[in-house]
Amino acid sequence: MSKKSNIPYVILCLVLAFGALLMCLPYLWMVISSLKSNLEIISMQPKMLPESPTFSGYEKVLTDAPFMRWFFNSLVTSVCITVGTLFTSALAGYVFAKFRFFGKSVMFIAILATMMVPFQVVMIPTYLIITKLNLVNNLSAIVLPSLVSAFGVFLCKQFIEGIPKDLSEAGRIDGAGEFRLFRSLIVPQITPVLSALGIFTFMAAWNNYLWPLIVLNEQNKMTVPLALVFFNSRHAVNYNVVMSAAVLIMIPVIAVFLIFQRHFIKGLTISGLK
Amino acid sequence: MSRTRKGALTRAETRFAVFSLTPVMLLFGLFSLIPIVWGIVLMFYEYNPLNLHSPFIGMDNFRRLLHDEVFLKSFRNTFRFVAIAIPANIVLTLSIAIGINQIRSRLWKNTFRTLFFLPVVAPIAGSAVVWTTMFNKDGMINIMLNMFGLQSVNWLGDPVTxxxxxxxxxxxxxxxxNIVIFMTGLDAIPDVFYEAARLDGASGLKAFRHITLPLLSRTSLFVLIMTTISYLQMFPQFKIMTNGEPRNETRVMALDIFDNAFTYMNMGYASAMAFVLLLIVLIITVLQIRLGRSGWEY
Structure with a gap:
């Protein structure tokens, strides 16, 4: 590289490093405040660093709140939603891509059209349906409405259309049943899409706040994001406790992200730009 | 191979299509189509699940909207939020993406991308709680201001801030x-364009204006539309950090709809509000696609 570009390059690196540092500050603040004691929090002279770090905040979270229960609720609902969405998206995407039948384009357009509708429009009637089904404060109220994803069906259809028809014809000559054909010939071809869709469905389900806020109000039924806010409203003064809860909730998500990072970013570009 | 017409389905195929699509379409109908239709019907009723009667009132909900000071304020707030946050978002993400793409070391490039991307995976409700304490009177931001000898600011309590x-x-x-999306878009621009430009003596800003921007217009349009749709419906941080306060300065439409529907239980009225939000989303998206298309002739 020529030497003239060196100084701007160094400046660029410094600016980016500064930006990255700013991005990390909230996490730092979260971890630091979770280690403060109650006494320090209410002192008149607020300081950045805890004088004598303690884990009393964490103790309080783990003894005072059904923390593992919340975690379990989030995990169960998110896994069910992800598995359900992957299954329905792949299956419906396959049928829409490879079969011709009456009313197909109308159905597909109906599915596409719902993607544009803000959640605010559907949340009220969906809540009324959930009430009629007697599922308020039941975890299946979280799972059921999210089992079919318009975006997922669309994504899978796009990819399956690209698979050559001869492939499934060959399977048919071999006498394979339709479902086996789908499972053994189509699904392996679209695993990159499915993994991307899976990651994003899981993340959206895990992080969802608005819908659980509407249908869950018992403390034991809450999912993690909802519980954290609920916890915050009860312990607002002792924010060391709240920050401990926040750390316990954020760390697993971030750890999972760091492990699967490559798939994550690749998935984002597949699902975003195709 | 007992096909009579080209593309006609065999019995087994038909059975498979019907069996697999029916449950999917039933779920989709119950939790997507019916709610949309029901939502549109509800807005013509004075519907409150706590009341015995829910009379049909025609356009009265919409008439009421026009005189509802709080709703009008939430309408303006939504646009204020979108008008500041979206340009800021696009300018920031595009410059950061270009910056990170210039980094030569692969390791550092990935590290920067990861650090900027990390908050996206964190639950936004959790982030909102953390930021609430940061903006507190003895939170991180005021502690830092004090370190530089500046006065504390009541960030979330002051209507201005x-x-x-x-x-x-x-x-x-x-x-x-958006940084990740822009970085992918930038990677897709072939290097030959920049080399040709350099031979012609154009580099830096000129190359950016005449190569990067036009070749990135598809990505930019996608980013703009997706960001607009999501920001118009933004809810968690408004609910958690301020709940619309102070003096309704941060009450956006999504929050007002939620409160009307689930705090006051005026579900017919809230449906009318939600329909207005739907119209706004549709109009803005169509406008953006129209305007964006005209810039694609290359």
């Missing part, structure tokens, strides 16, 4: 998403 604080938090929480 409340919206700004939420915009800051929102930008932190999701610029990573």
């Amino acid at each position: 409340a919206m700004l604080s939420i915009i800051l938090m929102t930008l932190w929480a999701d610029i990573g998403y």
